[in-house]
Amino acid sequence: MPLTNVTGVARSEGDPRVQRKGPSSLTGPDRLARALGWFSVGLGLAELAAPGRLARALGLDDKEGLIRAYGARELASAVPTLSIDKPIGLAARIGGDALDLATLAPALHRDNPKRHNAAIAAALVAGITLLDIAAFKGVKAAHRRDGGAARDYSDRSGLPRGAAASRGLARKDFDIPPDYRAEGTVADAIPALPS
Amino acid sequence: MKALVWHGKEDIRYDTVSDPAIEHPRDAIIKVTSCAICGSDLHLFHNLVPAMLPGDIMGHETMGEVVEVGSDAKGSLKKGDRVVIPFTIQCGECDQCRRGNFSVCERTNRKKALGDKAFGHATAGLFGYTHLTGGYPGGQAEYLRVPFADTTHIKVPGGIDDEKLLFLSDIQPGDTVAVWGCGPVGQMTIRSAILLGAEQVIAIDHLPERLSMAAAAGAITIDFMQESVVDRLNALTDGKGPHKCIDAVGTESHVDFGQPDTVLDRAKQMLMAENDRPHVLREMIYVCRPGGVISIIGVYLGLVDKIPMGQAMNKGLTFRMAQAHVPRWTGDLLRRIEDGQIDPSFVITHKVDLSKGPEMYATFRDKADGCVKVMLQP
Ligand SMILES: [Zn+2]
Ligand SMILES: [Zn+2]
Numbered sequence: 001m002p003l004t005n006v007t008g009v010a011r012s013e014g015d016p017r018v019q020r021k022g023p024s025s026l027t028g029p030d031r032l033a034r035a036l037g038w039f040s041v042g043l044g045l046a047e048l049a050a051p052g053r054l055a056r057a058l059g060l061d062d063k064e065g066l067i068r069a070y071g072a073r074e075l076a077s078a079v080p081t082l083s084i085d086k087p088i089g090l091a092a093r094i095g096g097d098a099l100d101l102a103t104l105a106p107a108l109h110r111d112n113p114k115r116h117n118a119a120i121a122a123a124l125v126a127g128i129t130l131l132d133i134a135a136f137k138g139v140k141a142a143h144r145r146d147g148g149a150a151r152d153y154s155d156r157s158g159l160p161r162g163a164a165a166s167r168g169l170a171r172k173d174f175d176i177p178p179d180y181r182a183e184g185t186v187a188d189a190i191p192a193l194p195s
Numbered sequence: 196m197k198a199l200v201w202h203g204k205e206d207i208r209y210d211t212v213s214d215p216a217i218e219h220p221r222d223a224i225i226k227v228t229s230c231a232i233c234g235s236d237l238h239l240f241h242n243l244v245p246a247m248l249p250g251d252i253m254g255h256e257t258m259g260e261v262v263e264v265g266s267d268a269k270g271s272l273k274k275g276d277r278v279v280i281p282f283t284i285q286c287g288e289c290d291q292c293r294r295g296n297f298s299v300c301e302r303t304n305r306k307k308a309l310g311d312k313a314f315g316h317a318t319a320g321l322f323g324y325t326h327l328t329g330g331y332p333g334g335q336a337e338y339l340r341v342p343f344a345d346t347t348h349i350k351v352p353g354g355i356d357d358e359k360l361l362f363l364s365d366i367q368p369g370d371t372v373a374v375w376g377c378g379p380v381g382q383m384t385i386r387s388a389i390l391l392g393a394e395q396v397i398a399i400d401h402l403p404e405r406l407s408m409a410a411a412a413g414a415i416t417i418d419f420m421q422e423s424v425v426d427r428l429n430a431l432t433d434g435k436g437p438h439k440c441i442d443a444v445g446t447e448s449h450v451d452f453g454q455p456d457t458v459l460d461r462a463k464q465m466l467m468a469e470n471d472r473p474h475v476l477r478e479m480i481y482v483c484r485p486g487g488v489i490s491i492i493g494v495y496l497g498l499v500d501k502i503p504m505g506q507a508m509n510k511g512l513t514f515r516m517a518q519a520h521v522p523r524w525t526g527d528l529l530r531r532i533e534d535g536q537i538d539p540s541f542v543i544t545h546k547v548d549l550s551k552g553p554e555m556y557a558t559f560r561d562k563a564d565g566c567v568k569v570m571l572q573p
Contacts, residue, residue, distance in 0.1 A: 004250035007250045014215055016196070018200055084204070085450075154407045158412060163389065163411065177295065
């Protein structure tokens with residue numbers, strides 16, 4: 001059942017309900033980044049919960065502590081990746097991918113009996129790295145502040161009589177309600193004494 | 196009908212939804228002719244406001260034509276009336292409404308128990324906002340049900356464009372000197388201050404196009420990425436600081452290593468250890484003239500850290516803040532629009548079809564394409 005039907009219980013009878021979903025503000029890169037963020041959460045939890053099993057499976061028996069630390073790193077990069085500041089999280093993930101590959105490299109050596117597992121893991125990390133880079137570039141491109149600074153709004157005064165002629169125009173007939181008066185504050189309570 | 200619907204963080208969709216219906220004799224249904232995206236909609240877009248639910252319809256700046264009127268609202272509304280709908284729903288009868296404090300109306304929040312828990316005492320029902328304020332469907336849609344419609348509307352004459360009238364739904368006059376933030380609210384604040392005859396109006400932002408819009412109305416501008424706000428404000432006031440400071444930024448202040456507190460706040464926000472980034476508030480308290488007034492119209496959401504209460508107390512500052520009590524000002528503003536003293540349409544940089552809503556949320560958030568204010572038309 002769609003989520004919007006579940007949340008319908010919080011609505012009154014006359015409130016409009018979603019019948020058919022339309023196009024979303026989320027772009028492809030936004031969705032990819034979100035998926036990578038959740039992937040980070042999953043991997044991070046696995047690395048934190050079972051670093052020993054992962055180390056043995058990859059033939060990196062002495063690296064249990066390091067893998068646990070990488071778990072924390074994954075979670076730390078997941079937080080910004082899932083936030084609206086995705087580029088920060090994705091950049092952190094790309095750095096983390098490089099660390100992962102560097103850690104896996106020695107396990108690919110001929111005398112590691114688990115080198116096939118390590119090779120699969122390295123290939124996975126390489127694939128994820130490409131996705132991270134694609135998401136980073138995509139998100140950056142989708143949310144550029146294109147051409148904004150070049151705009152000049154000097155002709156938009158909003159004051160039909162001109163800025164100078166409008167100064168104080170409302171002064172004479174605007175009645176500031178008593179509870180909005182800014183006089184009577186500490187600074188103005190006592191008129192300044194002549195110096 | 197079509198509507199812009201909240202589905203989650205950064206996920207606004209142009210959905211097909213069922214049509215609203217009269218539920219209560221004081222209701223009315225309006226056919227929306229224009230609506231706008233507000234800066235506070237971006238807080239919802241970023242999922243910083245608690246108690247939003249997937250399926251909520253966005254929008255609290257709306258105007259249109261009355262198409263259906265409940266039996267108890269017939270005295271003050273009829274089919275065909277052209278109305279601007281304020282973002283606050285007001286009963287017009289409770290203690291607060293009678294004092295003009297419409298944004299804290301005691302009767303219109305239909306989820307009062309939830310609001311009481313969250314705020315100590317519930318505030319008014321709001322359109323297109325969180326369930327803490329009633330979870331009323333908003334006006335970024337083809338039709339809108341207006342509860343308490345006999346008191347929740349501003350009748351406007353024909354012959355004036357929607358562009359000039361739409362923002363009656365969401366502005367408040369200010370009478371100040373220094374204005375932080377040159378978004379739509381900041382721009383209106385600057386014009387109000389000029390019209391009310393402020394000696395000097397100083398506008399603070401970092402986007403050149405928004406600063407150019409502020410300067411167009413006669414404001415002195417400060418680009419906080421280029422120079423020290425505190426130094427410049429002091430220089431402009433003989434070292435004494437502005438007497439009045441207005442925060443038109445609110446919870447999502449610009450994050451930059453040049454203002455290290457914003458980076459720390461952003462990190463805490465991501466870890467859900469803090470709701471808001473109150474950089475502007477800290478800066479205002481610091482630079483404000485002793486005995487001065489701090490005024491907050493930019494939206495804050497929840498818990499803030501490291502507010503220098505010591506400075507505020509010892510300097511004897513006065514704090515003013517509220518969601519705008521819209522109908523208190525609309526009569527006066529409408530008259531000034533008709534009289535040609537102000538034309539709020541200057542702020543609209545993008546006018547598009549409602550179906551473009553989802554992408555316009557991203558454009559507005561990214562401040563791309565010189566976007567200051569988006570007007571949507573179903
Ligand atoms: Zn608003
Ligand atoms: Zn009331």
